[in-house]
Amino acid sequence: xxxxxxxxxxxxxxxxxxxxxxxxxxxxxxxxxxxxxxxxxxxxxxxxxxxxxxxxxxxxxxxxxxxxxxxxxxxxxxxxxxxxxxxxxxxxxxxxxxxxxxxxxxxxxxxxxxxxxxxxxxxxxxxxxxxxxxxxxxxxxxxxxxxxxxxxxxxxxxxxxxxxxxxxxxxxxxxxxxxxxxxxxxxxxxxxxxxxxxxxxxxxxxxxxxxxxxxxxxxxxxxxxxxxxxxxxxxxxxxxxxxxxxxxxxxxxxxxxxxxxxxxxxxxxxxxxxxxxxxxxxxxxxxxxxxxxxxxxxxxxxxxxxxxxxxxxxxxxxxx
Numbered sequence: 001x002x003x004x005x006x007x008x009x010x011x012x013x014x015x016x017x018x019x020x021x022x023x024x025x026x027x028x029x030x031x032x033x034x035x036x037x038x039x040x041x042x043x044x045x046x047x048x049x050x051x052x053x054x055x056x057x058x059x060x061x062x063x064x065x066x067x068x069x070x071x072x073x074x075x076x077x078x079x080x081x082x083x084x085x086x087x088x089x090x091x092x093x094x095x096x097x098x099x100x101x102x103x104x105x106x107x108x109x110x111x112x113x114x115x116x117x118x119x120x121x122x123x124x125x126x127x128x129x130x131x132x133x134x135x136x137x138x139x140x141x142x143x144x145x146x147x148x149x150x151x152x153x154x155x156x157x158x159x160x161x162x163x164x165x166x167x168x169x170x171x172x173x174x175x176x177x178x179x180x181x182x183x184x185x186x187x188x189x190x191x192x193x194x195x196x197x198x199x200x201x202x203x204x205x206x207x208x209x210x211x212x213x214x215x216x217x218x219x220x221x222x223x224x225x226x227x228x229x230x231x232x233x234x235x236x237x238x239x240x241x242x243x244x245x246x247x248x249x250x251x252x253x254x255x256x257x258x259x260x261x262x263x264x265x266x267x268x269x270x271x272x273x274x275x276x277x278x279x280x281x282x283x284x285x286x287x288x289x290x291x292x293x294x295x296x297x298x299x300x301x302x303x304x305x306x307x308x309x310x311x312x313x314x315x316x317x318x319x320x
Contacts, residue, residue, distance in 0.1 A: 016263055019240035020273050022232045039085075053134070057141045061116055062091050065146060068111035069093035076104045098231045101285040102164060106296055109161045110303075116146035117303055121310065143307055150304045151188075153181035155204065161300055165293045168284060171215045178208045214279050217246045221279075232277045243276050251275075 066083045070093050073081045078095030085091040093112075120142030127135035150158040154174075159181055167173040182201040189197045221228045226242050227235075241263050248260040258266040266272070288296070 014263070016237045016241045017265075019232075019235065019237050020265060020269055022273060022277060054137065057138055058145075060138075061141050061145050064119065064142075065112045065116050065149070066091045066093050068113075068115045069108055072108045072111040073097075076100070076108065096231065097282065098234075099283045099285070101287045102168070102293075103287050105164045105284075106161060106288075109157050109164065110300070112157050113146040113149045114303060116142045117150075117307055120146065121307055124307075124310065143311075147304065147307060150300070151184075153184050154178050155181075155207075158300065158304065162297075165288070165297060171212075175208065175212060178204060178211075182208075210278075213250050217243070217250055217279055218281070220246060228279055229281050229283055231282075232280060235276075235280065240276060243279055244272055247272060247275050247279070 062085065066085075070081055070083055073093065073095040076097065078097045081093065081095035083091060083093050120139050123135050123139035123142065127139060149156050152158040152162050154160065154163060154177060159177070163174060163177065167177070182204050185201045185204070186198065189200070218228055221243065224242075227239050228243060230236075230239070245260040248255050248258060255266075255268050255272060258268050258272070
């Protein structure tokens, strides 16, 4: 690859056209979210359980969870913050910020499951004497969904937190962690008899494969001193076309007919543009020393284990 891509001394003599414009459709985000929420509810209604109260509870838990991520992204001045609700899979919140920190990412991650776990615990203690079935369903839904999301497997929030605290920049460990997560989730979904969710580990595997390719591209870019720590808006034209060349060499079949080193738009440019954007990295500030990271890890373990101990203790009291 290094023989085929111009270095800085040669590339300065080449004319690089303006990079294509990255168009993001920010219109009707709320409407699209509401429509996807409706579709999510319909999937549950026809495929699993026609209990409207149960479906409404699941949707409420998901909304509370994602609003936690959403609000703290807004607090930390992320831009283009959106909530996406995906039928059968759940939901995720995305946003952009080029300069962020380990602390901010950790808080954003925990802001998803923590409110739901607190609400579930409050409902549990409120309902322990009255034993109302509606409160029980709400309690179980808030606790189970958010505790499952806290499991230490990628891409669950628990796995993302551990990755952020200890090996966000170590690609090899992240790769091993991803493989362990795939195996663990496969066993979990089989044990829960949630066979429709088995394709989630498959999607994670595809993501790992692509991320491994992107990482090799980044290693080459770093060696050639090509800047990839940038958002797309501030990416220089030259860097766009050189990163594009790396993608064309790495995925020759995917962009068949588009030649590296030819700096003009091709029919595949909209797809290539998105891939270039995927290669780009944020500037992550590691602002937490080992002591702070261990404290946050202990807090994470507490919010994961404490509700389980509470439920087990209550069960033992009832048996006695």
